[in-house]
Amino acid sequence: MSDDHDHHDGNDEHELRVSKIRDGTVIDHVRGGQALNVLAILGIDGSDGEEVSVGMNVPSDRLARKDIVKVEGRELSQDEVDVLSLIAPDATINIVRNFDVVEKHRVERPDVVEGVLSCPNAGCITTSGEPVTSRFTVLEDGVRCDYCGTIVREEIASLIDT
Amino acid sequence: MRHDHLITSKQFSRADIETILDYAAEIDDDPSAVADRHAGTLLGLLFFEPSTRTKMSFETAMKRLGGDVVDMGSIESSSVKKGETLADTVRVIEGYADALVLRHPKEGSATMASEFVDVPLVNAGDGAGQHPTQTMLDLYTIRENAGLDDLTIGIMGDLKYGRTVHSLAYALTNFDAHQHFISPESLQLPREVVYDLHQQDAPGIREHDSLEEILPSLDVLYVTRIQRERFPDENEYQKVAGEYQIDAETLEAASDDLTIMHPLPRVDEIAPEIDETEHAAYFEQAHNGVPVRMALLDLLLSDEAVLGGDDDE
Numbered sequence: 001m002s003d004d005h006d007h008h009d010g011n012d013e014h015e016l017r018v019s020k021i022r023d024g025t026v027i028d029h030v031r032g033g034q035a036l037n038v039l040a041i042l043g044i045d046g047s048d049g050e051e052v053s054v055g056m057n058v059p060s061d062r063l064a065r066k067d068i069v070k071v072e073g074r075e076l077s078q079d080e081v082d083v084l085s086l087i088a089p090d091a092t093i094n095i096v097r098n099f100d101v102v103e104k105h106r107v108e109r110p111d112v113v114e115g116v117l118s119c120p121n122a123g124c125i126t127t128s129g130e131p132v133t134s135r136f137t138v139l140e141d142g143v144r145c146d147y148c149g150t151i152v153r154e155e156i157a158s159l160i161d162t
Numbered sequence: 163m164r165h166d167h168l169i170t171s172k173q174f175s176r177a178d179i180e181t182i183l184d185y186a187a188e189i190d191d192d193p194s195a196v197a198d199r200h201a202g203t204l205l206g207l208l209f210f211e212p213s214t215r216t217k218m219s220f221e222t223a224m225k226r227l228g229g230d231v232v233d234m235g236s237i238e239s240s241s242v243k244k245g246e247t248l249a250d251t252v253r254v255i256e257g258y259a260d261a262l263v264l265r266h267p268k269e270g271s272a273t274m275a276s277e278f279v280d281v282p283l284v285n286a287g288d289g290a291g292q293h294p295t296q297t298m299l300d301l302y303t304i305r306e307n308a309g310l311d312d313l314t315i316g317i318m319g320d321l322k323y324g325r326t327v328h329s330l331a332y333a334l335t336n337f338d339a340h341q342h343f344i345s346p347e348s349l350q351l352p353r354e355v356v357y358d359l360h361q362q363d364a365p366g367i368r369e370h371d372s373l374e375e376i377l378p379s380l381d382v383l384y385v386t387r388i389q390r391e392r393f394p395d396e397n398e399y400q401k402v403a404g405e406y407q408i409d410a411e412t413l414e415a416a417s418d419d420l421t422i423m424h425p426l427p428r429v430d431e432i433a434p435e436i437d438e439t440e441h442a443a444y445f446e447q448a449h450n451g452v453p454v455r456m457a458l459l460d461l462l463l464s465d466e467a468v469l470g471g472d473d474d475e
């Protein structure tokens with residue numbers, strides 16, 4: 001994985017090398033150090049027997065150091081991609097079928113994230129056992145609880161409801 | 163979109179505010195004209211925090227419109243004590259009442275509760291969040307005493323936890339109002355509120371740690387209580403407490419037209435010697451709660467889409 005230099009789109013040979021899985025998803029260009037948070041967001045902890053490989057702090061032209069997450073046998077849903085965008089805004093998602101990258105997209109920040117993050121405000125109604133799904137509006141530089149208005153700009157991954 | 167609930171002062175446009183204040187003034191002039199408008203209507207009062215004053219004000223307003231109230235009673239004796247969720251409580255009381263008034267210690271509680279009910283819900287204070295009917299009576303009082311345009315207002319005290327302050331500051335961004343926030347550093351406006359005020363392009367937002375430099379330029383000084391229990395140690399409290407108290411001597415530097423407001427109850431923020439002066443507007447402010455809440459309840463309970471434009475149903 002250390003020879004995995006980062007080139008821009010269109011290098012099929014390179015894509016193949018990145019994507020040494022048969023079917024599944026390669027999440028590339030994750031900011032260095034965020035790979036485990038990516039897995040947390042996806043709810044992957046290995047307990048279901050998924051085949052997961054993680055490269056951390058791999059040299060990259062675009063990000064200097066990047067992480068890569070490869071998940072065999074799983075294609076990410078749009079919801080999952082949306083939430084990923086909060087901690088890995090530069091990520092590219094490669095969907096692999098039969099060793100080929102069949103789809104490749106950049107993440108896009110959603111307007112709203114529902115049911116994924118929990119509000120850090122202890123005085124917020126969403127943290128007190130009510131039958132309510134958390135909802136955060138995505139701001140340019142953070143997320144904001146739709147109920148109590150608390151804004152979180154740093155360590156958003158720590159709010160992930162696991 | 164028509165607003166069936168009254169959750170935050172952010173939902174009001176300038177036109178909404180003017181409609182409400184004009185209507186409240188009409189009611190104030192002749193309450194008997196609306197005395198039977200809501201005969202047979204029941205307002206459900208859900209106070210999860212004690213607030214006799216606000217509760218009585220809503221109760222009076224509803225009764226003056228010809229309606230009545232049902233009250234869930236004290237928290238100690240209610241099902242809340244048994245661990246019932248707020249979501250369940252409002253869904254049960256919704257079956258008894260035509261509209262609900264909610265006071266709750268958690269931020270966002272009114273927003274959440276409104277998602278579970280079909281009758282109009284009024285936020286009467288959600289934690290450190292919002293208190294929009296208080297804001298309306300504050301605006302009403304400001305308009306009567308100083309006017310809402312070309313206004314320079316100082317808002318002083320516990321700005322961090324003071325929901326009345328947050329609500330008022332948002333509403334004032336609809337007007338040409340310069341807002342000066344005066345507090346000890348530890349009780350400054352939450353950064354969220356400052357962020358929102360800047361988003362609203364508020365014309366003038368300034369923060370100060372002392373009243374002195376700004377007092378002479380103020381048309382209105384809105385004082386809130388600094389609670390002793392907010393300070394980790396008594397010394398810290400003693401250091402700041404005196405600086406945020408208003409007495410006759412403080413006011414020597416103020417304009418003769420300065421209007422002093424306070425959401426009440428006060429402790430020692432405003433010396434009793436101020437009460438008899440032309441500056442004092444806080445009792446008038448409290449009395450204004452009834453006509454303003456009558457206007458708001460009438461608009462919410464009527465089918466007219468007055469609060470916020472077109473009906474989306």
Ligand SMILES: [Zn+2]
Nearest residue numbers: 119124145148
């Ligand atoms: Zn919250």
